[in-house]
Amino acid sequence: SCDDVTGPSGLYRIRDANDVINHYYCQTDLLGGGWTVVQRRTNGKTNFTRSFNEYRDGFGHPEQEFWIGLTRLNRITTPTQHELAILLDAFDGTSATVRYTSFKVSDETNGFRLATLSGFSGDTGNSMSTSVGKTFSTFDRDTDSSATVNCAAVWKGGWWLNGCGDSNLNGFYNGATPTATPRTSMVWTSFKGASQSLKSSIMLIRKKRA
Numbered sequence: 001s002c003d004d005v006t007g008p009s010g011l012y013r014i015r016d017a018n019d020v021i022n023h024y025y026c027q028t029d030l031l032g033g034g035w036t037v038v039q040r041r042t043n044g045k046t047n048f049t050r051s052f053n054e055y056r057d058g059f060g061h062p063e064q065e066f067w068i069g070l071t072r073l074n075r076i077t078t079p080t081q082h083e084l085a086i087l088l089d090a091f092d093g094t095s096a097t098v099r100y101t102s103f104k105v106s107d108e109t110n111g112f113r114l115a116t117l118s119g120f121s122g123d124t125g126n127s128m129s130t131s132v133g134k135t136f137s138t139f140d141r142d143t144d145s146s147a148t149v150n151c152a153a154v155w156k157g158g159w160w161l162n163g164c165g166d167s168n169l170n171g172f173y174n175g176a177t178p179t180a181t182p183r184t185s186m187v188w189t190s191f192k193g194a195s196q197s198l199k200s201s202i203m204l205i206r207k208k209r210a
Contacts (some may be wrong), residue, residue, distance in 0.1 A: 002026035003034040025062035035204035038068040038079040044173030070112040081208040091176040098122030111135030125190025126166040133158035
C-alpha cells in the first residue's frame with residue numbers, strides 16, 4: 001500500500017490484497033504520510049455526473065481530477081482497518097480538514113454500502129454522518145432514502161446519499177456563484193452551507209495506525 005512508500009508524493013505501482021496492480025497517487029508529505037488519494041476535485045474539468053458502473057470502476061487520472069472506483073475502495077478497506085482524511089478548500093480562500101479513524105466500503109452485492117465511518121475529528125462539522133450505512137447512489141441507480149426525489153440526479157454526482165444528506169463531494173462543480181437551489185452542487189454543508197459549491201476536495205485513505 002502507499003503506507004510502504006518512502007519516496008516523494010506521486011504515482012506508484014501498488015499491488016493490492018487480491019494481487020492486482022494499479023497505479024495510485026501516494027501522498028507521503030501530509031499528515032504523517034502513507035495516504036492513497038481516492039478522490040480529487042480541483043477545477044471542474046472532469047465530469048462527475050457518471051453512471052453507477054463508472055463509479056464502480058473509477059474514472060479520471062490519479063494526478064488530476066479522479067475517482068478511484070468503488071470496487072477498489074472495497075478491496076483496499078476490507079482486509080485491514082483504514083482511516084479517511086478529507087481536505088476541503090473554498091472559493092473565499094478558507095480551508096478545512098476532517099478525519100475519521102475508521103472507514104470501510106462494502107462490496108457490490110451490498111451496494112457498496114458505507115459500512116463504517118467513525119472516529120470523527122476536524123475543524124468543521126461532520127457532514128458525512130448522514131451517509132453512514134447508506135448504499136452508493138447514482139442518477140441511474142437511485143438507492144437513497146428519499147421517497148420524492150432522486151438525490152443523485154439533483155446533486156449530479158454519485159455519493160452515499162440519505163434523502164439527500166449533508167454532503168456530496170462528487171456533486172456538480174458550480175464555481176464561486178452559489179446555487180439557487182440548495183444541495184445541487186459539490187458541498188459539505190457544515191463548511192460552506194448547502195448552496196455554495198466548494199473549490200476543491202481531496203479524499204485520502206491509509207491503514208489505521210496505532
